[in-house]
Amino acid sequence: MSEAAVITGASSGVGKSLAIQLSEAGYKVVLAARSKNKLNAIAEEIRKKGGSCLVVPTDVSQSEQIDNLKERALGFGDISIVINNAGLGKFCKIEEVTIEDWDSQLDVNLRASFLVSQAFISDMKQREKGALVFMNSVAGKKGYPYSAAYVASKYGMRGLADSMREELRENNIRVISIHPGAVDTPFWDGTEVNFPREEMLDVHTLAQSIVHAIQSPGNFTVEELVVRRTAGDF
Numbered sequence: 001m002s003e004a005a006v007i008t009g010a011s012s013g014v015g016k017s018l019a020i021q022l023s024e025a026g027y028k029v030v031l032a033a034r035s036k037n038k039l040n041a042i043a044e045e046i047r048k049k050g051g052s053c054l055v056v057p058t059d060v061s062q063s064e065q066i067d068n069l070k071e072r073a074l075g076f077g078d079i080s081i082v083i084n085n086a087g088l089g090k091f092c093k094i095e096e097v098t099i100e101d102w103d104s105q106l107d108v109n110l111r112a113s114f115l116v117s118q119a120f121i122s123d124m125k126q127r128e129k130g131a132l133v134f135m136n137s138v139a140g141k142k143g144y145p146y147s148a149a150y151v152a153s154k155y156g157m158r159g160l161a162d163s164m165r166e167e168l169r170e171n172n173i174r175v176i177s178i179h180p181g182a183v184d185t186p187f188w189d190g191t192e193v194n195f196p197r198e199e200m201l202d203v204h205t206l207a208q209s210i211v212h213a214i215q216s217p218g219n220f221t222v223e224e225l226v227v228r229r230t231a232g233d234f
């Protein structure tokens, strides 16, 4: 299989797990995030197991770096999967949300998802094939206290994905939104909202579910995948 997947936020957590599992499933993978050393270590792990991958250090809040990601990725393979996974959350009272924190969450979680998807759509249209995956959250479906900017970014992401899905059906491009509850990843390091890690969703199992959804055969599209702990939200 020579199909390739671009994964943003591939240096950690869900993105790292997805990169490894997509490679194991036979896809070439393009790893994008800011932390070059972490990406190189993951690339080494993938190559040791016989996988093919490309590291493109990218700050997705910078549009010219997304242009570079596009050029490098399209030179590497046919990009049939784009996973908009890079993201961050800052949790505090609404009165304490700074403009910088608002902007960083909207820029990385929402604006970059638009720009990165847009970068690969023309190519997917030409091949009449593709999947755009949006790593959303249960926070894209329901409001939560101390989470206004994060929730706003994820609601925006859901609107973006829902609209793209309707527009791109005729091009055979599948749009998949993933809405997990709390997952045990470095996302929670250093946050004051510290739920018990051992009770969170397992990142490996989540990535397995996502890879399974991406690989649905024929005319199947898993449009939305909502994954919560059996016990529900924290």
Ligand SMILES: NC(=O)c1ccc[n+]([C@@H]2O[C@H](COP(=O)([O-])OP(=O)(O)OC[C@H]3O[C@@H](n4cnc5c(N)ncnc54)[C@H](OP(=O)(O)O)[C@@H]3O)[C@@H](O)[C@H]2O)c1
Pocket: 008, 009, 010, 011, 012, 013, 014, 015, 032, 033, 034, 035, 036, 038, 058, 059, 060, 061, 084, 085, 086, 087, 088, 089, 108, 109, 135, 136, 137, 138, 179, 180, 181, 182, 183, 184, 185, 186, 187, 188
């Ligand atoms: N963990 C959860 O409970 C949970 C639940 C629902 C949804 N999600 C969503 O899942 C996604 C992945 O989160 P995670 O849990 O895996 O968190 P994580 O371990 O903190 O990983 C976040 C990733 O985003 C990348 N990133 C952040 N800012 C970036 C930027 N400006 N440019 C490029 N990459 C950037 C980070 O890479 P660098 O720092 O190397 O740039 C890192 O690879 C996020 O969209 C998050 O909202 C997480």
